[in-house]
Amino acid sequence: MHHTSTLQTSGQMALPPWRSRVLFVCLLAGFAGLLARGVYLQGINNGFLQQKGDARYGRVVTINAHRGMISDRNGEPLAISTPVDSIWASPQDVKATPKQIKKLANLLDLNAAELKRRMLNKSRDFVYLKRQLPPELAGKVAGLGIPGVSLQREYRRYYPSGDVTSQLLGVTNVDDKGQEGIELALQSRLSGKPGSQRVIKDRRGQIVEDVASLRLPKEGENVVLSLDNKIQFMAFREIRKAVEEHKAKAGSIVVLDAKTGEVLALTNWPSFNPNNRSNQEPEMKRNRVVTDMFEPGSTMKPFAIAAALDLGKIKPDSIINTEHGVYTLGGRTIHDTHPEASLSVAQVIQKSSNVGAAKIALLMQPKQFWQSLTKDGFGARTGSGFPGESAGIVRDYKKWRPIEQATMAYGNGISVTLLQLARAYTAFANSGELLPVTLFKKEGPSIGVSRFSSATAHAVKDMLEMVVRPGGTAPLAQIPGYRVAGKTGTAHKVKGGRYVDHYVASFVGMAPASNPRFIVAVMVNDPSGAAYYGGLVAAPVFRNVMGAALRQFNVPNDAPLGNVMRPDPSEFIGEDV
Amino acid sequence: MCALGVVTSQHRARKYFIALQSEKDRAQEMEVEWGQLRLELGSLALPVRVEKIASTQLRMRVPQGKQIQFVRIDSAKGVAP
Numbered sequence: 001m002h003h004t005s006t007l008q009t010s011g012q013m014a015l016p017p018w019r020s021r022v023l024f025v026c027l028l029a030g031f032a033g034l035l036a037r038g039v040y041l042q043g044i045n046n047g048f049l050q051q052k053g054d055a056r057y058g059r060v061v062t063i064n065a066h067r068g069m070i071s072d073r074n075g076e077p078l079a080i081s082t083p084v085d086s087i088w089a090s091p092q093d094v095k096a097t098p099k100q101i102k103k104l105a106n107l108l109d110l111n112a113a114e115l116k117r118r119m120l121n122k123s124r125d126f127v128y129l130k131r132q133l134p135p136e137l138a139g140k141v142a143g144l145g146i147p148g149v150s151l152q153r154e155y156r157r158y159y160p161s162g163d164v165t166s167q168l169l170g171v172t173n174v175d176d177k178g179q180e181g182i183e184l185a186l187q188s189r190l191s192g193k194p195g196s197q198r199v200i201k202d203r204r205g206q207i208v209e210d211v212a213s214l215r216l217p218k219e220g221e222n223v224v225l226s227l228d229n230k231i232q233f234m235a236f237r238e239i240r241k242a243v244e245e246h247k248a249k250a251g252s253i254v255v256l257d258a259k260t261g262e263v264l265a266l267t268n269w270p271s272f273n274p275n276n277r278s279n280q281e282p283e284m285k286r287n288r289v290v291t292d293m294f295e296p297g298s299t300m301k302p303f304a305i306a307a308a309l310d311l312g313k314i315k316p317d318s319i320i321n322t323e324h325g326v327y328t329l330g331g332r333t334i335h336d337t338h339p340e341a342s343l344s345v346a347q348v349i350q351k352s353s354n355v356g357a358a359k360i361a362l363l364m365q366p367k368q369f370w371q372s373l374t375k376d377g378f379g380a381r382t383g384s385g386f387p388g389e390s391a392g393i394v395r396d397y398k399k400w401r402p403i404e405q406a407t408m409a410y411g412n413g414i415s416v417t418l419l420q421l422a423r424a425y426t427a428f429a430n431s432g433e434l435l436p437v438t439l440f441k442k443e444g445p446s447i448g449v450s451r452f453s454s455a456t457a458h459a460v461k462d463m464l465e466m467v468v469r470p471g472g473t474a475p476l477a478q479i480p481g482y483r484v485a486g487k488t489g490t491a492h493k494v495k496g497g498r499y500v501d502h503y504v505a506s507f508v509g510m511a512p513a514s515n516p517r518f519i520v521a522v523m524v525n526d527p528s529g530a531a532y533y534g535g536l537v538a539a540p541v542f543r544n545v546m547g548a549a550l551r552q553f554n555v556p557n558d559a560p561l562g563n564v565m566r567p568d569p570s571e572f573i574g575e576d577v
Numbered sequence: 578m579c580a581l582g583v584v585t586s587q588h589r590a591r592k593y594f595i596a597l598q599s600e601k602d603r604a605q606e607m608e609v610e611w612g613q614l615r616l617e618l619g620s621l622a623l624p625v626r627v628e629k630i631a632s633t634q635l636r637m638r639v640p641q642g643k644q645i646q647f648v649r650i651d652s653a654k655g656v657a658p
Contacts, residue, residue, distance in 0.1 A: 067614075077619045082612050160619035207598050233624035483643070549640075556647045557658040 008273075029514065032494060038062050046456050059201050060214065065192030067176055068181075068220030070169060072227045072442045073262075079169050079218075081155040081176065081181070085138030086131040089119045090401050094148035104149070107141055108133075108559060132156050155185075163271040166235045168227070168439070170387075172272045180223070182439065184387050188378070192220035226262035231255055234548040235265040240523070241244060242541045243269045246440030246527035252288045253523070253541065254422045255549060258516040260446045261426055261435030263384075264549070265291075268417070282483050291312035293393065293415035294523065297491030298473075298534070299410030301349060301357045303424065307372035309345075309456045313363040316459045317367045318345050320356045327355040330403040334358050350466040352473050354410045358534050362402060369405060370397035374426040375434075375451060378416055382437050392416040411491060411498075417490045418506075420523035425508050428464065428485070429516035432457035461485050466541075470565050474507060477539040478564040481549045483513035483556040486542065488534035493526065502526045507538035511546050512558040 037499065039362035041049060049308040070079040087108065096104075105112035108130045118127050131154070133141070135185045138151050157172045159165070170181020172265030177191070178184040193219030200209040243251040255265035272284040286292065310315045325339025336353050361369060373379070379394030393415040395404075407413045419437060427434040445468055452460075464485035468477045486509020492499035506523045510516035522538040522545075620626075631637040 069615075076613050077623070080612055080616050080619075082616065083609055157615055160616055162622065202591075206595050208594055210594065230624055480641075551645075556649065557645075561643055 031558050033518075042577075045500060057200050057202070058198060058211065059207075060198050061207070062194055063195040063197060063217040064153060064155075065194050065217040065219045067157065067172070067192055068190040068222045070190070070223045070225060072225055072229045073264075074234070075224070076228065076229045078161055078165055078225065078227070078229075079157055079159050079324060081157050083135065084132040084154055084156045085135055085140065085141075085151045086154050087129040087133065087141055087149065088152055089127050089129055089149045091119060091121050091124055091127060091148070092145070094119050096146045096149070098572075100144055103144055104129075104141065104146065107137065107144075116433055137474045156308065157274075159274040161232070163273050164233055164267060165227065166271055166274040167268050167285060168225075168266050168386075169274065169276075169575060171280070171285075171519065174277070182223070185385050186223055189221045190223060193218040205555050225439055226257070226264065226441045226546045227266070227439075228264045228552070229546070230552055231549050231564075232265040232267060234552075235520075235545050236267040236269070236271070238541045238544045239267060239524075240269040240271075242522075242524055242537060246524060246531060246537050247527040248528065248537075250288060251522070251524045251541075252292070252418050253545065254418055254521050255545065256422050256426065256437065256519040256521075258429040258510055258519045260442050261423065261437045261448070262442055263419075263439050263547075264518070266439075282552065288523075288525075289418045290384065291388045291390055291417070293390045293417055294504050294525070295414065295491045295494060296411040296416050296421055296506060297489035297504065298352045298354075298357075298410050299421060299487050299489035300414065300416075301352065301409060302428065302464060302487055303373060303378075304357055304361045304369070304375050305345060305349060305458045306410035306428070306452050306456050307369060307465070308360045308363055309459060310372070310452050311364060311368060314345055316345050316463070319343070319361055320345060320348060320353075322348075322353050322355045322359075325355060325420075327358060329358070329406055332403050334406065346463040346466060347481050349460075349463040349487065350472045352467075357409040358406035361406055366397040366405055366415060369408070370394065370400075373408075373414070375449075376427070377434065378414065379419055379423065382417075382419050382423055384419065384437055384439050386439065389419075390417050392420055411489060413488060418521050418523045421506075421508055422519050425510060425519050425521070427451040428457050428461045429510045429519055430457070461510075461513060461516075464509070468509075472540040473533070474509075475533040475566065476535060477507060477509055477543050479511060479543055479550065480564050481559055481561045482511045482547075482550055482555075483559045483563070484509055484511045484543075484546070485513040485516070486539075488539060490532065490534045502528075503532040505532055505534040505537035507534050507542045509539075509542050509546065510552060512555060514558040517553065517555050518546060518549050520549070552553040 039376045060465050067081040069077055069079050090513050100395055101116050101119070102112050105115045110130065115129065118129065121127065124132050142151055157176060159169060168181055170183040170184050172178050178187040178492050183190065196214045196216055198211040199207045200211060202208045239251040250268065252268045252269060253265065254263060257264055258263065260297050266289050268288045270284045272280050293323040307318070319342050321344050322336060322340050324341055325336035326332045338351055340353070343351065343353055343356050348360065373394050381389050381391045381393050396473050423437045424434070430448065430449055431454040433448040434451040435446050435448040464487055466481060467487055468474050468484045474486060477486050479483055486507055489506035491504045493504060504523060504525055505527055508519070508521040510519045518544050522541045524537045527537045
């Protein structure tokens with residue numbers, strides 16, 4: 001016992017004290033090292049490492065949101081987005097064999113040398129190789145498995161009705177942003193906002209847990225227009241036919257629901273195909289109905305007469321001295337093509353007498369006439385919200401000379417858009433109530449403003465009915481089985497401040513006249529064939545479109561079927577221009 | 578015991594989630610397909626095409642005024658369907 005204890009004691013004695021100290025310091029250093037590493041990892045670099053860790057399984061995925069659909073009033077799609085894939089490359093990472101490049105070039109229908117140059121252009125980080133491929137083709141590209149070449153999901157807009165509605169709808173650019181028309185006007189409503197979400201993915205790339213939603217996706221809203229696809233098509237076909245037949249520069253047509261002010265059709269020729277991005281000339285993209293102003297000519301006469309009737313200056317059967325068709329005022333002479341000694345107010349409309357309309361306009365104070373035109377909606381935008389809409393021009397009455405007031409009665413010296421003109425006629429169709437126009441489907445009833453007394457509106461409508469009867473300027477506007485009321489217009493075009501021998505032929509009308517359901521306004525710009533009168537160029541377009549619309553909507557007849565009376569061609573009444 | 582419960586329920590939750598996710602993807606695909614079908618329907622039902630087929634293949638034409646008979650509701654009481 002003692003021996004061993006002696007041994008131990010002597011053994012301890014044998015160890016030098018520095019060894020334990022060294023050991024102690026070593027252990028301390030070890031602990032300190034661990035502590036420092038701990039602080040380094042957990043404290044200083046925590047964020048970075050956490051991030052790295054998350055990156056192993058956590059992913060942020062974007063949730064696509066597509067652009068809303070535009071449809072007509074019956075839900076027929078007019079513009080719809082479908083997914084396509086774009087192929088892009090990151091030249092820094094591209095590793096492709098010449099064979100692969102050749103295959104890719106074949107698939108994308110590109111020149112192989114050119115493709116190679118672009119794919120290997122190291123000065124850039126991101127190159128689109130080809131945009132907007134159909135998903136099947138894009139799938140084949142992905143199947144090649146070339147490193148550095150990837151797909152990107154995009155949406156492409158398709159317009160099934162093509163050139164029929166293109167100017168109204170407008171177009172989107174390659175990034176699906178609205179550039180023109182409704183697409184531009186409603187960009188914020190139509191466009192979707194992609195959302196993003198943080199998720200956990202497993203080894204196979206499947207999402208296994210939904211960690212947090214970073215941003216909710218916002219799907220683009222669908223928009224329902226007031227258009228009717230079938231009427232729109234009829235209108236387009238007829239205006240196109242008329243422009244081609246009469247060798248005109250352009251033509252426009254708008255169809256309104258006379259009860260609600262909704263635009264049922266609105267189209268122009270020439271037009272363009274919105275599905276083909278090349279070959280779109282600005283000239284063809286313009287929505288002339290809304291953006292182009294023109295001097296309306298005689299289609300303005302009913303407004304001068306309604307204003308005078310409402311003020312009590314004339315009665316429907318008042319006789320106006322039409323001076324045998326020649327009337328000189330302020331050094332300028334107003335002519336009638338069909339001179340008469342005198343005409344009743346109704347006949348002034350029926351025969352479209354300029355002298356008669358001028359004299360009626362001069363019965364009013366300039367301010368009264370100006371106020372009336374302004375209340376009809378001329379000189380102000382219609383509130384359709386269409387981008388680039390014109391307000392038209394009605395000059396300040398304080399600067400009017402008497403001759404200007406007179407010519408304005410037959411639509412010279414005043415500029416309007418076709419949409420304004422069509423809208424102004426709603427007052428005659430609705431017992432004097434002027435309705436707001438809209439391009440969007442309406443659910444509730446329309447509230448208009450009272451414009452003329454009911455008696456005035458009915459009197460003018462009756463006069464407009466005489467226009468299409470034999471002896472009027474537009475017998476070609478008659479429709480079997482329906483009463484029609486309308487007015488022709490033929491105006492000289494203005495070039496460099498002077499009237500030239502080019503014309504704008506127009507017709508605005510409503511049917512059935514007993515209780516109007518539709519208003520159709522037609523304008524043909526510069527018909528250079530044999531005919532240029534509104535009654536010959538624009539009235540047949542009105543007849544065909546209105547007839548089709550009445551049948552389409554099953555509007556009951558308000559006249560016997562044998563109501564169409566063809567006048568003797570020698571008796572044709574060309575209106576005054 | 579409890580820890581194992583957590584593990585299994587977590588695993589089950591993930592499995593269900595995967596199922597949900599794949600159904601969502603399917604819904605998305607169907608939506609895309611629906612859009613494409615609408616587009617196709619739209620282009621098949623274009624008035625231009627309908628008119629062409631009606632007039633050439635089916636030999637249809639627009640009825641003359643005389644061939645149209647309007648049945649008014651008030652005069653057709655009792656015979657309405």
